[in-house]
C-alpha cells in the first residue's frame with residue numbers, strides 16, 4: 001500500500017459502528033497484511049484510493065447508515081479482515097458506476113465493490129469450493145466439467161438400464177418421452193435440492209459472520225422478514241440508482257474533456273435486471289414445483305398458460321442475458337473479471353436449449369428431441385449445481401439477505417441504547 005494512503009487511513013475510523021457487529025469494537029482488530037492480495041485474487045481492486053470521499057458523495061445509495069464505497073475500500077486497504085467480512089455495505093452497491101465517474105484517482109471503486117462481493121461470497125461458503133471457483137478458471141471449468149460428466153453418465157445408465165437399450169440402440173433409437181417423466185421429476189428435485197442445502201448453509205454463515213455477535217433480539221428478525229420479499233420481488237434498491245440521462249451527461253462531459261470515465265452506460269439497467277430475476281425465478285418455480293404440469297406431451301395453444309408462461313419467462317431471460325453477454329464480450333479482455341461470461345452464457349444456453357427441445361418436439365422429431373433434451377440437461381444441471389451455490393449466482397440470496405440484516409440492525413439500533421453499538425454513524 002502506498003505510504004500516502006497508509007498515512008491517511010485510521011483503523012479507529014473504519015471501526016465506527018454502522019453496518020458492523022458491535023463485538024468487533026470491543027476487541028481491537030488485528031491487521032491482516034495479506035487481505036488486499038487475497039481480495040485481488042477475486043478480481044481488480046485498485047489501491048490508489050486517497051480517501052477523499054468523492055465516491056461516497058456521488059453514490060445515491062449512501063446515507064446516514066451506509067458509506068459507500070469508501071468505507072469497505074478503506075477496510076481492505078487497512079487489512080481489517082474482520083471488518084471486511086462483517087460489512088454488509090458491498091451488497092448495498094448496485095453497480096451503477098457513479099462513484100467511478102466521480103473518483104479523481106480513477107481508482108474505479110465500482111469495480112472494487114464487484115471484487116469485494118466475490119470475495120465475500122467465497123467467505124460465506126462453508127465448503128471452500130466457492131473461494132476456489134471464484135478465483136480460478138481451472139477450478140470453475142473443472143467443477144462444471146465434473147457435473148457435466150456425472151449427468152452424461154446418468155443419461156447413459158438410465159437408457160441402458162431402464163430403457164433396456166443396447167449401446168448401439170442408445171445412439172440411434174428414440175424412446176418416447178413419457179417414460180422418463182416421473183423419474184425426471186425426482187431428478188429435478190434433487191438438482192434443486194443440492195443448491196438449496198448449500199445456499200441455506202451459506203446464508204447461516206453469512207448471518208453468523210455479519211450479525212452473529214450483535215445480540216439483536218429475534219423479534220427484530222421476524223418484524224423485518226418482509227424486507228427480503230420486497231427486495232427480491234421489486235429490486236427496489238437498484239431503482240434508487242441515478243437516472244441514466246444524468247449519467248449520460250457526465251460521460252459526455254468526460255468524452256469532451258478527453259478523459260476516460262472507466263464505466264459504461266447500461267440503458268434500462270433496472271428493467272433488464274428485474275426481468276432476468278423474475279424470469280429465472282418463474283422458471284425455477286415452474287420446473288421445481290409444477291414440472292408435471294409444465295412438461296407434458298399435450299401441445300396446447302400458444303396462449304395456454306403453460307406455453308405462454310414459458311415463452312414469457314424465456315423472453316425475459318434471453319433479452320437480459322443477451323444484453324449482458326454482448327456488453328461483457330465487448331469489454332476488453334484485460335478489464336473483464338474472471339469467469340465473467342460463464343453465468344450469463346450458461347443461462348442463455350439453458351433457455352435456448354429448452355426452446356430447442358420445445359420446437360423439435362412440436363415438429364414430431366423424436367430422436368432429435370431426445371438428443372436436444374439431453375443437451376439441455378447437460379447445460380442446465382451443471383449451471384444449477386455449480387453456479388447457483390458456489391458461483392456468482394449466490395448474490396441472488398446474498399444481496400437481499402444483506403439488505404434484510406441491515407434493516408434488522410437499524411430497527412434494533414432505534415431501540416437499544418447507543419452502548420449496544422448498533423446506532424448508525426457518519427464517517428467523517
Ligand code: SF4
Pocket residue numbers: 048049050051052053054055056070073102103104105106107109
Ligand atoms: S473517490 Fe476514489 S480516491 Fe476518493 S475515496 Fe473514493 S475511491 Fe478513494
Ligand code: SF4
Pocket residue numbers: 058059060061062068069092093094095096097098099100109110113241
Ligand atoms: S457503483 Fe453505484 S451504487 Fe455502487 S458504490 Fe458506486 S455509486 Fe454506489
